[in-house]
Amino acid sequence: MSRTRASQVALPDLRGRTALVTGASDGVGVEIARGLASAGADLVLPVRNREKGARVIDMIRTDSPDAAVGLRDLDLSRLASVDALAAAIRAERAPLDIVVLNAGIVLLGDPERHVSADGFELHFQTNFLGHFALTTSLLPLLQERGARIVVQLSLAAAIARPDWNDLQSERRYSPLRAYGASKAALGLFAHELARRSAAEGWGITVQLSHPGVVPDTGIAPALRARQRSGAARGLAQRLGNTPAQAAQPALRAAVADAAPVAAADAGTLAAGGSSGRSGRRGPAAAPGFFGPSGLMHFGGPADAVRPYRRLADPAAGARMWAIAEKLLRDRADAVRA
Ligand SMILES: NC(=O)c1ccc[n+]([C@@H]2O[C@H](COP(=O)([O-])OP(=O)(O)OC[C@H]3O[C@@H](n4cnc5c(N)ncnc54)[C@H](OP(=O)(O)O)[C@@H]3O)[C@@H](O)[C@H]2O)c1
DSSP states (O other), rough: OOOOOOOOOOOOOOOOOOOOEETTHHHHHHHHHHHHTTTTTTTEESOOHHHHHHHHHHHHHOOOOOOOOEEEOOOOOOHHHHHHHHHHHHHTTTTOOEEEOOOOOOOTTTTOOOOOOOSHHHHHIIIIIIIHHHHTTHHHHHHHHHOOOEEETTHHHOOOOOOOOOOOOOSSSHHHHHHHHHHHHHHHHHHHHHHHHHTEEEEEEEEEEEOOOTTTSTTTHHHHHHOOSSHHHHHHHHSOOOOOHHHHHHHHHHHOOEGGGGGGSSSSSOOOOGGGGTTTTTTTTOEEEEEEEEEESSSEEEEEEEOOOGGGGGHHHHHHHHHHHHHHHHHHHHHHH
């Protein structure tokens, strides 16, 4: 395998900062957590498998022996689990400076549409709605510290557009379509969060990232099964990122300076070296977008990349936010009934 070596993002000193990373029990999330810990951040890692989480803590402590890392339980595909985590964090008033919404699934190779215990299409809930519920439940706490929210997208979000009449792929399902739709919903939410924060003076800043193509993570076997031709597989292997490289865009997003809202659609945004807290009560901030800078953005060093304009559409963002709120309200009513 001949992939470019990871060029590490130079992180500022994050001692005294706390970062929560979803999906840190495997793949890219492990490397995001390791990167943040190596810069001195304390970590909150919500996982659905504590054994895997414990192994990750061991890995983190091999490079950062003094790292303060706490495991929490989180299954994004169960809203009760999301609510329980948010309630515990709120009750403890746990300080959160950086939140990386990285967990994700893509059920490639499985033609069947899956529905969560809450009744939502599984990609839609795991990748988007669960993260929406977690973030919005923590808003007051996130405002207190002027937190940075990093939202992990995918190249698939570049071409996906929400089908407003079929957001959860009930009429037409393919795993890739459902995955793309969930990441598009997540991207719309990210931009809307940034707009609301700017309008209301919340001090929360938002940055987007995508890891490129990462052939060696948990979702890789499904990807490989889909790539029947050796040529496609070879391309992903040659051009794609290792998990360590793939973590770099999210790490860069975690510490990049926020750009003014007016620059939202202006293309490439500059990355700086300050911590998430720098955006607090500062100028309104539109999300930047960080991804691999190599061929087709499959791999290579992390850099600021052109945002997917469609995801910055304010009307679509507000609409997605309102839909998510209603889905959560209706679900809560159904549980209470
Ligand atoms: N790999 C790629 O080529 C690629 C490309 C574009 C974007 N991405 C995005 O990058 C992110 C990380 O992907 P990856 O490649 O690192 O995949 P991965 O190795 O499969 O890791 C996914 C992580 O998400 C967690 N997760 C999955 N379902 C969850 C749930 N219901 N509740 C809580 N956590 C859950 C997994 O937990 P378990 O350990 O319990 O399974 C794991 O920690 C995802 O958002 C993915 O969409 C990946």
